[in-house]
Amino acid sequence: MPRSSTVECGGCPPFRALSFDVLGLIKVIEARGGQQGNTPKIVERWGEPDASRCIVAVSINDRQNNPLVAVGRKNGEIELLSATNGDRRAAVIAEGGAIASMHLFKKEQSELSSRSCTLLTCTINGKAMLRSIEITNSSSDSNSTDDPSTTWNVCSAGTILCSSVDGNEKYALFGGKGVELNMWDLEKRDKNWSAKSPPKNNLDIFTPTWFTSAAFLDKDDHRKVVVGTNSHQVRLYDISAQRRPVISVDFRESPIKAVIGDLDGNTIYFGTGSGDLASVDMRTGKILGCFVGKCSGSIRSIVRHPEFPVIASCGLDGYLRVWDLKSRDLLSAVFLKQQLTNVVLDTNFSGEEPTSAAANSSPNDANAVMENQDEEDTLGPVKRKKSSKDNKQSKKHRKSKKKLEEEDDD
Amino acid sequence: MGFKRKRNDKEGDDDAGEEVREVSHTVKKSHVLPSSIKNKDQRSAVYAKIKQEKKRDKIKKTRARDAAEKKALELGEELPPKKVPRTIENTRELDETVCKPDDEELFAGHDADEFSSIIKRDSIPKILITTCRFNSTRGPAFISELLSVIPNAHYFKRGTYDLKKIVEYANNKDFTSIVVVHTNRREPDALVIIALPEGPTAHFKLSKLVLRKDIKGHGNPTGHTPELILNNFTTRLGNRVGRMIHSLFPQNPNFKGRRVVTFHNQRDFIFFRHHRYIFEQKETKQSDTKGKKVKEAKDEKSTFKGKTIARLQECGPRFTLKLRSLQHGTFDTKGGEYEWVHKAEMDTSRRRFFL
Incomplete structure (x- = not known):
């Protein structure tokens, strides 16, 4: 008898992810917490399929109220969308080449009101630009004003492929094909560090510079940087130590396409061009293990959930996959039809909102969702769960507080 | 039991x-x-x-x-339902990537993909055929037959050029695809199809090659543009591979030539066949074959008149392809991104198919 090929879903924690694909569509995937309803499903689709609006770069600001997603498209358009309902808040046309990467600032600058936000974009030929975009609340018209923005050149030649901004949003990192990794102070706008290519190997062969992905190892520490190169290497740079990599790890034979650091500041996760996903402990440079799960297409983007031990990856095979970090098992896979370019997680999603009955009804059915929302008040167990979770969290908090206190005592 | x-x-x-x-x-x-x-x-x-x-x-x-x-x-009742034997194909594992006919994203994707300009007849396919560096015996014979199968195909000697250089050259000369026949031990064993200018690269294993001269009663193909039959390319990946093959052939078949090229996918193996078909009046056939029973045939003639049958004549080559990988972009082994690679861990069941 045929076995069904659906992956066994081993209790996916509640999450809400947005996926971005080559046809310019944004799809919202939600997994509800609970015993039955934890299979992730496509809830919404924003936008119409149009190849010229292929999404190339994405950044999310997942604050509590009014979360925003910045979307850079192939035709040079930059859009600011609401992460909750997909309303277009603002749009700008970017000049000067295709967008390589972008970052939406999370901290709000004092002189700017909450109605505007700051965006760092970088084009593939190295033009970085800080701009503030005013948000119009009405979704229909988007008369955004391009405030005096600051532009500078990151590199003179080569193409920028990756960039990253550290947790405090003071430093930005750029690298690419033929561009050595360099770090910029965003306030002073000057280059405070640049990498040096590793020496020739014992056969006197020099591998050309080609960075494909970059990330800060720790959120609060801007000094340690992890990058992935096209020559299947993962390197750790310490800007306080030296200009050459501290550790470099070789992994199989296809280029590293996505790198992300874990919360603990040691472990990193990276994906390759042939669909392998692995984790490495960056203190020792040892590979902790691979994530095995029939992943057949190049991995383009990985995100780490800030609370639960899961990561989500997406890539050219059109699947969004959710992995457990401890067992390195595949929790679930959602087929999203197109080649995906990016994925982001909306971390404010709690999963308790609709009831467990939502699992039975089709998520696209708006009426069903409405009904569920009505039923929401009547159902007990979900609420209980929430309270228990809260307890857990509070316990954690207490623990951490205790620790802090102890440390203080010491 | x-x-x-x-x-x-x-x-x-x-x-x-x-x-x-x-x-x-x-x-x-x-x-x-x-x-x-x-x-x-x-x-x-x-x-x-x-x-x-x-x-x-x-x-x-x-x-x-x-x-x-x-x-x-x-x-005059309804006949009892015929029992359908259970085969591996019809008990195939449920696959969510199988294309549905009402999927607008699929068609939008088709319109946007690399082959749409050829399939919409905006440009005419022009194929460059080359080999691996060492090529002898069955390789050249196979290529000469491929040249007769694919219209507007040009053979170029490989020499010692890098494939990346050849891709560059073909781009400059407005070729739309490159086909590389790889030979191992004087036997063709792999086929690489590169869509140009930026299209995907498919790497196939080639097996069971039978050349034209080894096919009994084979015909020789004419110069007419062939009709193309693509069977069973159901999933997203299959669709993509099918469209890639589709873009190798001109989109205006000459039906007078009665030439058919078939790519039939069955259990992830793509069978290639090349036929010529003919329509025959049954009465003439009867008079030819049944010399003795002319009398009986005469009686039947009145009833069978006008009925035609189709006959097939194979005009080689005959071979089987199996997809190994589909690469995003043109040929690049070191820095290439794959859209699909076959991995051992994906073979969890014999009823799981990808095309």
């Missing part, structure tokens, strides 16, 4: 009225496997008995089925 159990049930029903001892005896006897009997005479006797019974049962079944059919025909 299932059959045996049935027989036991029957026997049990028949012997129900008789003594308990006998019943237990017969049941016990039928449980004995012939292979467990050590005496050869006894064993063969038991085995023959079982076999005979099986045969009888089968005949009975077919008779009953035929009778039911006949009865239904006479009464």
Whole structure:
């Protein structure tokens, strides 16, 4: 008898992810917490399929109220969308080449009101630009004003492929094909560090510079940087130590396409061009293990959930996959039809909102969702769960507080 | 096993009225496997008995089925449903990537992909065929036949050029695809198809190659543009591969040539066949073949007149392809991104197919 090929879903924690694909569509995937309803499903689709609006770069600001997603498209358009309902808040046309990467600032600058936000974009030929975009609340018209923005050149030649901004949003990192990794102070706008290519190997062969992905190892520490190169290497740079990599790890034979650091500041996760996903402990440079799960297409983007031990990856095979970090098992896979370019997680999603009955009804059915929302008040167990979770969290908090206190005592 | 159990049930029903001892005896006897009997005479006797019974049962079944059919025909009722045998294909594992006909994203994706300009007839396919660096015996023969199959194909000697250089050259000369035939031990064993200028690169394993001269009663193809048949490319990946093959051939088949090129996908193997077909009047065929029965044929002629049959003549080559990988962008082994690679861990079941 045929076995069904659906992956066994081993209790996916509640999450809400947005996926971005080559046809310019944004799809919202939600997994509800609970015993039955934890299979992730496509809830919404924003936008119409149009190849010229292929999404190339994405950044999310997942604050509590009014979360925003910045979307850079192939035709040079930059859009600011609401992460909750997909309303277009603002749009700008970017000049000067295709967008390589972008970052939406999370901290709000004092002189700017909450109605505007700051965006760092970088084009593939190295033009970085800080701009503030005013948000119009009405979704229909988007008369955004391009405030005096600051532009500078990151590199003179080569193409920028990756960039990253550290947790405090003071430093930005750029690298690419033929561009050595360099770090910029965003306030002073000057280059405070640049990498040096590793020496020739014992056969006197020099591998050309080609960075494909970059990330800060720790959120609060801007000094340690992890990058992935096209020559299947993962390197750790310490800007306080030296200009050459501290550790470099070789992994199989296809280029590293996505790198992300874990919360603990040691472990990193990276994906390759042939669909392998692995984790490495960056203190020792040892590979902790691979994530095995029939992943057949190049991995383009990985995100780490800030609370639960899961990561989500997406890539050219059109699947969004959710992995457990401890067992390195595949929790679930959602087929999203197109080649995906990016994925982001909306971390404010709690999963308790609709009831467990939502699992039975089709998520696209708006009426069903409405009904569920009505039923929401009547159902007990979900609420209980929430309270228990809260307890857990509070316990954690207490623990951490205790620790802090102890440390203080010491 | 299932059959045996049935027989036991029957026997049990028949012997129900008789003594308990006998019943237990017969049941016990039928449980004995012939292979467990050590005496050869006894064993063969038991085995023959079982076999005979099986045969009888089968005949009975077919008779009953035929009778039911006949009865239904006479009464003008609906015929009893024909049983479809279970095959690996129709018990295929459920696959969510199978394309659905009402999927607007699929068609939008098709409009946007690399092959759409050829398939919409905006540009004419122009193919560059080359080989691996060492090429002899069956390789050149296969290429000469490929040249006769694919219209507007040009063979270029490989020399010592890098494939990346060839891609560059072909881009400058406005080729739309490159086909590389790889030979190992003088036997073609792989096929790389690169869509230009930026299209995907498919890497196929090539096996079971039969050249034209080895096909019995083969025909020689004409210069007409062939018709193309693509079978069973159902999933997203299959669609993409199918469209890639589609873009190798011109989109205006010359039906006068009666030439068909078939790519048939079955269990992830793509079978290539090249035929010429012909329509024949049945009456002429009868008069040719049945020299003796001309009289009978004359009577039948009036009824069969005007009925035509199609005949096929194979005009090689004949080969089988299996997809190994589909790469995003043109050929690049070191820095390439894959859209799909076959990995050992994906072979979890023999009923799981990707195309």
